[in-house]
Amino acid sequence: xxxxxxxxxxxxxxxxxxxxxxxxxxxxxxxxxxxxxxxxxxxxxxxxxxxxxxxxxxxxxxxxxxxxxxxxxxxxxxxxxxxxxxxxxxxxxxxxxxxxxxxxxxxx
Amino acid sequence: xxxxxxxxxxxxxxxxxxxxxxxxxxxxxxxxxxxxxxxxxxxxxxxxxxxxxxxxxxxxxxxxxxxxxxxxxxxxxxxxxxxxxxxxxxxxxxxxxxxxxxxxxxxxxxxxxxxxxx
Numbered sequence: 001x002x003x004x005x006x007x008x009x010x011x012x013x014x015x016x017x018x019x020x021x022x023x024x025x026x027x028x029x030x031x032x033x034x035x036x037x038x039x040x041x042x043x044x045x046x047x048x049x050x051x052x053x054x055x056x057x058x059x060x061x062x063x064x065x066x067x068x069x070x071x072x073x074x075x076x077x078x079x080x081x082x083x084x085x086x087x088x089x090x091x092x093x094x095x096x097x098x099x100x101x102x103x104x105x106x107x108x
Numbered sequence: 109x110x111x112x113x114x115x116x117x118x119x120x121x122x123x124x125x126x127x128x129x130x131x132x133x134x135x136x137x138x139x140x141x142x143x144x145x146x147x148x149x150x151x152x153x154x155x156x157x158x159x160x161x162x163x164x165x166x167x168x169x170x171x172x173x174x175x176x177x178x179x180x181x182x183x184x185x186x187x188x189x190x191x192x193x194x195x196x197x198x199x200x201x202x203x204x205x206x207x208x209x210x211x212x213x214x215x216x217x218x219x220x221x222x223x224x225x226x
Contacts, residue, residue: 030212033215042198048212048214099151100151
């Protein structure tokens with residue numbers, strides 16, 4: 001079957017670093033994507049990991065460990081505009097699975 | 109230019125009515141989707157079409173019927189609306205179906221259609 005776990009909510013202060021963890025179980029796994037969604041907006045693509053290790057894109061980095069069925073999104077130098085929901089989406093069986101996401105609140 | 113556009117953005121309707129949401133993508137993608145996002149932000153796939161053919165049909169009441177007249181359009185028709193259908197419906201598209209390995213398969217979402225059934 002398929003399962004997906006990530007924290008429902010995380011709070012951090014401006015300028016800090018926050019890590020959003022994701023554990024998953026999906027058949028035919030091919031990679032892990034991360035999407036960001038601001039309130040009232042559409043989910044937008046952030047990053048994709050097909051191989052183990054860390055991918056860096058500016059202030060955001062994403063990590064994958066296929067053997068542990070685990071990944072995380074690392075956000076550095078947090079800004080108020082980073083307040084949003086973040087979805088990890090494991091790809092398996094030719095489709096992405098989204099869940100409830102993690103709501104990140106950045107405080108001054 | 110809007111990549112994935114859907115209309116209407118807001119829809120308030122009474123129980124029992126029938127309504128449609130239209131979606132168009134100008135990205136030249138082969139695959140289109142409908143997702144439902146509930147009040148708890150849970151985002152769940154409903155349908156997926158690849159080159160106008162239905163390829164994913166998750167457990168969705170048959171009151172929901174997608175139609176793809178061509179690969180740039182995927183409309184969603186809902187019959188006999190119920191209170192529990194209130195949600196945000198996102199249309200989306202991707203270049204192809206499934207993954208090409210290292211490059212993944214980015215999904216581009218429309219702005220959503222806020223459906224409220226009263």
